[in-house]
Amino acid sequence: xxxxxxxNAGHAPxxxxxRNKGAAAAAGEVLIFLDAHVDVTHGxxxxxxxxxxxxxxxxxxxxxxxxxxxxxxxxGLRFRDAGLGVEWLPPPRDGQSExxxxxxxxxxxxxxxxxxxxxxxxxxxxxxxxxxxxxLRLWTAGYTLRLVPEVTVAHxxxxxxxxxxxWTGVLHNILRLAVVHFGRxxxxxxxxxxxxxxxxxxxxxxxxxxxxxxxxxxxxxxxARDDQDYxxxxxxxx
Numbered sequence: 001x002x003x004x005x006x007x008n009a010g011h012a013p014x015x016x017x018x019r020n021k022g023a024a025a026a027a028g029e030v031l032i033f034l035d036a037h038v039d040v041t042h043g044x045x046x047x048x049x050x051x052x053x054x055x056x057x058x059x060x061x062x063x064x065x066x067x068x069x070x071x072x073x074x075x076g077l078r079f080r081d082a083g084l085g086v087e088w089l090p091p092p093r094d095g096q097s098e099x100x101x102x103x104x105x106x107x108x109x110x111x112x113x114x115x116x117x118x119x120x121x122x123x124x125x126x127x128x129x130x131x132x133x134x135x136l137r138l139w140t141a142g143y144t145l146r147l148v149p150e151v152t153v154a155h156x157x158x159x160x161x162x163x164x165x166x167w168t169g170v171l172h173n174i175l176r177l178a179v180v181h182f183g184r185x186x187x188x189x190x191x192x193x194x195x196x197x198x199x200x201x202x203x204x205x206x207x208x209x210x211x212x213x214x215x216x217x218x219x220x221x222x223x224a225r226d227d228q229d230y231x232x233x234x235x236x237x238x
Contacts, residue, residue, distance in 0.1 A: 016120035016130040037156035058143025059109040061102040062151035077101040100234035104131030129173035142224030171203035
């Protein structure tokens with residue numbers, strides 16, 4: 001999809017923690033996580049709320065378009081490769097309503113399920129991977145990730161972030177996702193892809209001093225499916 005992001009000055013938000021704090025303060029049965037820099041149309045929320053009332057659905061999201069360019073629209077995302085970068089998907093085929101990853105720019109989930117699954121991973125620091133991690137966790141817990149393509153939300157994709165991106169933190173979050181969710185062989189593939197980055201050693205050291213191993217064990221107890229099932233269903237990463 002159109003749009004790009006580059007480094008800039010300022011400070012990155014603690015996005016996963018901020019979203020968990022907002023969810024804790026909310027009182028509704030359905031939570032809608034929505035970026036500040038979006039534009040919505042009349043009646044946009046109702047189909048999304050209806051989608052997550054299905055108990056088989058873990059979360060739902062609309063198409064995400066670029067503000068000012070409505071024809072430039074992505075419908076869910078997927079892991080691009082073993083580096084765990086993501087890419088937007090084209091409009092779904094007729095009858096297809098499932099995505100492998102849902103975007104955090106507009107993400108809808110039942111409050112009781114969000115609480116039961118522990119919200120966004122609180123071990124993710126600063127910025128990056130929180131929507132991919134939650135999507136993966138919900139799917140492996142047995143839920144469907146639902147696209148609602150008849151709804152689109154327009155998003156402002158900045159050419160530059162208004163804050164500095166801490167690339168050690170970004171890489172830490174990618175590695176944490178892989179450590180928590182992936183089997184040994186696939187984790188090794190991710191590490192091999194990431195280890196040439198300057199910040200890899202610092203990110204791995206940072207991760208080693210966290211609860212990642214305990215988190216992995218806790219997530220495993222709630223699984224109905226594992227990463228082998230996930231990538232067999234949505235396509236392998238190389």
